[in-house]
Amino acid sequence: MSEAVVTIPPQRLKSIERRHPWVFSGAVKHVEGSPQGGDIVALRSERGDFLARGYWNARSAIRVRLLTWNDESVDTAFWERQMRQAIAVRANQGVTAGSTAYRLIHAENDYLPGLIVDRYGDWLVMQALTLGIETRKHELAEILLGATGAAGVYERSDVDIRQKEGLPPHTGLLVGQEPPEQVEIDENGRRFLVDVRHGHKTGFYLDQRENRAIIGDWLRGDDHAQEREVLNTFAYTGGFAVYALAGLARRVVNVDSSADALALARQNVALNGFAVEDEGFVEGDVFQVMRYYRDMGRTFDMIILDPPKFAQTPQQVDKAARGYKDINLLAFKLLKPGGILATFSCSGAIDESLFQKIVFGALVDAGRDGQILRRLAQGPDHPVALTFPEGAYLKGFLCQVW
Ligand code: SAH
Numbered sequence: 001m002s003e004a005v006v007t008i009p010p011q012r013l014k015s016i017e018r019r020h021p022w023v024f025s026g027a028v029k030h031v032e033g034s035p036q037g038g039d040i041v042a043l044r045s046e047r048g049d050f051l052a053r054g055y056w057n058a059r060s061a062i063r064v065r066l067l068t069w070n071d072e073s074v075d076t077a078f079w080e081r082q083m084r085q086a087i088a089v090r091a092n093q094g095v096t097a098g099s100t101a102y103r104l105i106h107a108e109n110d111y112l113p114g115l116i117v118d119r120y121g122d123w124l125v126m127q128a129l130t131l132g133i134e135t136r137k138h139e140l141a142e143i144l145l146g147a148t149g150a151a152g153v154y155e156r157s158d159v160d161i162r163q164k165e166g167l168p169p170h171t172g173l174l175v176g177q178e179p180p181e182q183v184e185i186d187e188n189g190r191r192f193l194v195d196v197r198h199g200h201k202t203g204f205y206l207d208q209r210e211n212r213a214i215i216g217d218w219l220r221g222d223d224h225a226q227e228r229e230v231l232n233t234f235a236y237t238g239g240f241a242v243y244a245l246a247g248l249a250r251r252v253v254n255v256d257s258s259a260d261a262l263a264l265a266r267q268n269v270a271l272n273g274f275a276v277e278d279e280g281f282v283e284g285d286v287f288q289v290m291r292y293y294r295d296m297g298r299t300f301d302m303i304i305l306d307p308p309k310f311a312q313t314p315q316q317v318d319k320a321a322r323g324y325k326d327i328n329l330l331a332f333k334l335l336k337p338g339g340i341l342a343t344f345s346c347s348g349a350i351d352e353s354l355f356q357k358i359v360f361g362a363l364v365d366a367g368r369d370g371q372i373l374r375r376l377a378q379g380p381d382h383p384v385a386l387t388f389p390e391g392a393y394l395k396g397f398l399c400q401v402w
Contacts, residue, residue: 004033004041006064008051016043016051016066019387021108023054023064037166038135040067040074054113055132059166065113065132079112079136080143086110087147093380101185101194102381103206104148109383109391117144118202120194122151123179125202129157131165141174152176156202171197184271188213190242191271193264200261205239207346207394208306210379212243214398215304215342219247226250228301231293231334233286233327238265240304240342245274249302255282255289290330302340303331306396311347317354320347324358325365332366335401344376344396352395359397374398 008016012027023043035041035056041064043051053074054066067074067082086105095102105117107129114130124144128134134157141153153176158169173179182193187209194203219225225248232241235254244252256262262281270276282289286307305327311320324345331341345355352375363370376396378384384391 002033004031004035004039004056006031006041006043006056007046008043009046013045013051019066019069021054021066021111021113021385021388022062023066025061025063028063037131055130057131057165060131060164062130065108065130067111067113076139076143079140080147082110082112083140083143084147086112089383090381095379095381099185099187099209101187101192101204101206102209102379104144104381106382106391108388109385111385115140116202117153118204118206119148119150120179120183120185120196120203123183123196124148124150124153125196126153126155126174127157127159127202128155128167128170129159129161129165131167134165134167138174145176150176152179154179154196156196190246192237192239192242192268193271194237195264198260199264200236205236205306207378207382208239208344209381211342211344211376211396212239214374214376215240215302216243216247218340218398219244219249219302222247229253230302230304231255231300231331232304233290233331234306234308235265236261236306238268240306241265241280242268242272242274244302244304245269246272251277251280253280253282253300255284255286257283257285259283287326287330290327290334294330294333298334299336300334300339301336302342303335305331305341305343307344307346309347310345311349314349317347317349320350321354321358324350324355325362328359328362329365332363332368332370332401335368337402339401341370341399341401342376342396343399344394346394348390348393350395355395356397359399363401369402370399371402372397372399 007030009029037057041056050071052066052069054064101120104119114133116127118125128137153174155174196203228249230244230249230252232254235256241252266276310323311317378394
């Protein structure tokens with residue numbers, strides 16, 4: 001069967017020449033042949049010049065995700081080469097030296113659209129976000145096993161975004177051995193149990209690894225760390241909590257609405273040799289719990305705000321901005337003079353400059369003063385392709401508040 005050819009009109013060439021990996025339905029003028037979902041197609045200009053090659057999905061608004069701008073075939077050797085390059089990027093950054101868990105493939109940002117692969121010790125967890133990856137996920141899992149020596153590849157394609165590709169959610173073993181119920185990882189000498197089957201995303205917020213270390217280091221550098229009380233909101237399985245305790249904080253109060261996440265947070269605190277106190281784990285809504293602390297007049301030395309994505313789409317930016325402002329305002333009210341706020345947003349639709357404005361607005365409304373000590377972002381195992389600015393989603397500030 002011959003390869004289908006997609007013709008792109010002159011006014012839509014620019015994005016492709018700039019190597020943005022997405023080709024929307026409106027950019028497709030004509031299709032020669034009848035590609036099935038996931039098939040490789042060639043893109044040509046009206047003059048017949050070769051432009052790029054990618055995979056097709058007629059059910060998605062993104063008709064083609066581009067894989068190469070060279071006139072080469074997309075075969076097993078191609079996928080293997082791309083994956084080995086992504087793996088090498090991690091090795092060269094020392095990511096693999098500090099941790100047994102990290103993102104190995106960051107989809108479009110590693111020139112492998114739709115494919116997320118995270119490593120947790122001996123296991124890999126894959127998300128197939130698009131039909132083009134779905135149709136070849138077993139082949140890709142086999143290549144990954146060979147390239148990494150992992151024990152098994154488990155699939156966690158239970159994400160809403162697949163609906164836009166016409167795909168139902170799916171989870172299960174792809175190749176190799178079943179992972180244990182809890183995979184233990186070592187991150188900068190801290191130990192964590194990860195539930196790769198049921199945890200959020202692929203099990204752990206790997207994108208916050210560097211920021212967890214920054215929090216721990218900040219406390220370690222503080223002569224009064226042993227007096228410090230930390231409020232860790234949206235605590236999940238206690239990532240920031242373990243680093244804060246290792247930084248010698250006196251107490252960390254973890255707040256999360258998920259009982260399962262907090263149960264694992266307790267296990268992780270214990271696994272690292274710290275005492276598990278009931279008052280350190282609060283199951284509830286962060287907005288309500290912070291208001292309660294405000295009304296009680298309770299204060300903290302450090303607050304971590306790492307909420308889930310408030311803006312799922314650009315249309316939700318205004319509502320999300322109000323949510324971010326609310327929690328930041330509450331945090332500013334709860335911080336002692338000289339206190340530290342680590343505040344984050346993982347909403348791609350809210351860029352760093354808008355997030356800074358939101359945090360500033362909250363500061364003013366709280367009648368406080370504050371400084372940005374450090375700008376925070378996703379770690380180097382979550383690279384951002386310059387051709388794909390959408391890849392930069394996590395931003396944050398480490399602030400000192402007066
Ligand atoms: N900081 C964590 C990741 C946070 S993920 C880490 O580094 O591992 C966001 C968490 O917020 C999830 O655990 C989710 O259960 C929780 N959550 C979402 N909305 C919430 C709310 N309104 N109140 C409390 N917790 C919430």
